[in-house]
Amino acid sequence: MKQIIRDRHGSLRNGWWILAFLVLFLASQPVYRVVSKAIQHQGFEGAWLAPLPVLFLSLVTYACLRLRREGLAAVGLRADLTWARELFYGAALGMALIGLVTGLIFAAGGVRFSLDPTRSLNALAMGTWMFAWAVVLEELLFRGFVFQRLVDGIGAWPTLLGMGLLFAIAHWGNPGMEGPTLAWATLDTALGAILMGLAYLRTRSLALPIGLHFGWNWAQGALLGFDVSGFDQAGWLLPELLAKPQWLTGGAFGPEASVFAVLVDTMAVVLMWRWKGSAKTQPAMPAPVAAVATD
Incomplete structure (x- = not known):
């Protein structure tokens, strides 16, 4: 019985930590709904509510970390120049990748652009605000405490593949997820999750x-x-x-349902896997080809 609860080092097994996280997360939802309604009754709606899910998920994560006698740095959240630099590099890389996808769609005659007549700095700022909170929420949920406990428990690649599939399935309810789009978007979303999972593992x-x-x-x-x-x-x-197949342009779902997104993300996953990273300790993973050749 003791072996089921604790590992050979006497620590609580990762599966129990994941269960504790899920229990706390589910327990937080009634409180979240009450707080959300109270804020809305004060006249704050829409974009003003964007930070609230992140706040509650952060509190659940922090509670689990405190039970483990760890701080937020243990889950990959720090306030230092290295963290800020990696955030900047990540944003630049993300923009470059979607830029490459868009360039390939454009070169294939799938899209043309014009300036949006309704564009404004306010709209750009609002987009930045909403995307920032949505991204932090998804990363905490899919690359945060649970992801990290799974890596410790079952290893890197089973976790990357399993969470990649779960991340893709979580998008199945999105608009336009039907026909060929379902296949291409699912594949690319899973590849994106693997890429971001590797980004965490290479930097911790x-x-x-x-x-x-x-x-x-x-x-x-x-x-x-x-x-x-x-x-x-x-x-x-x-x-x-333009009049090109949906698998080429991505259609109404966006470029993530394009074959070019799958190709670009596959390339990015391979490069991230081959990168040695900046973390001092990393989980056991198949070594990059270059490293194997020099052993």
């Missing part, structure tokens, strides 16, 4: 995956004006999809 920080996720979504929606995962966005540019 949430800064790089948060930056990656934000840079991709912000550039795709707030800047280029594409739909993001099926949801309409007001961008600085106004894309017009």
Whole structure:
């Protein structure tokens, strides 16, 4: 019985920590709904509520960390220059990746752009605000405490693949998830999750995956004006999809349902896997090809 609860080092097994997180998360939801309604009754709605889910998820995460006698740094949240630098690099990389996808769609004759006549700095700022909170929420949920306990418990690649599939399934209810789009968008969303999971594992920080996720979504929606995962966005540019197959342009779901997104994300996953990273300790993973050749 003791072996079921504790590992050979006498620590509580990771599965029990995941269960504790889920119990606390579910217990927090009635409180979240009460607080959300109270804030709305004060006249704050829409964008003003965006930080609230992040706050509650952060509190649940912090409670689990305190039970483990750890701080927020243990889950990959820190306030230092290294964290800020990795966040910046991640955002730049995310923007570059979606820029490459868009460039390939454009080169294939799938889209043309014009300036959106309704563009404004206020709309750009609102897009930045909303994308930032949505990204932090998803990264805490999918690359945070549970992801990290799974890595410790079952290993890196089973966790990357399993959480990648779960991340993709979580998007199945999005608008436009049907027909060929379902297949291409599911594949690319899973690849994106694996990429961000690797970004965490290579740095042991949430800064790089948060930056990656934000840079991709912000550039795709707030800047280029594409739909993001099926949801309409007001961008600085106004894309017009041309008469090309949906698997090429991504259709109404956005470029994430394009074959080019799958190709670019596959390339990014391989490069992230080959990168040695900046973390002092990393979980056991298949070594990059270059490292194997020099052993």
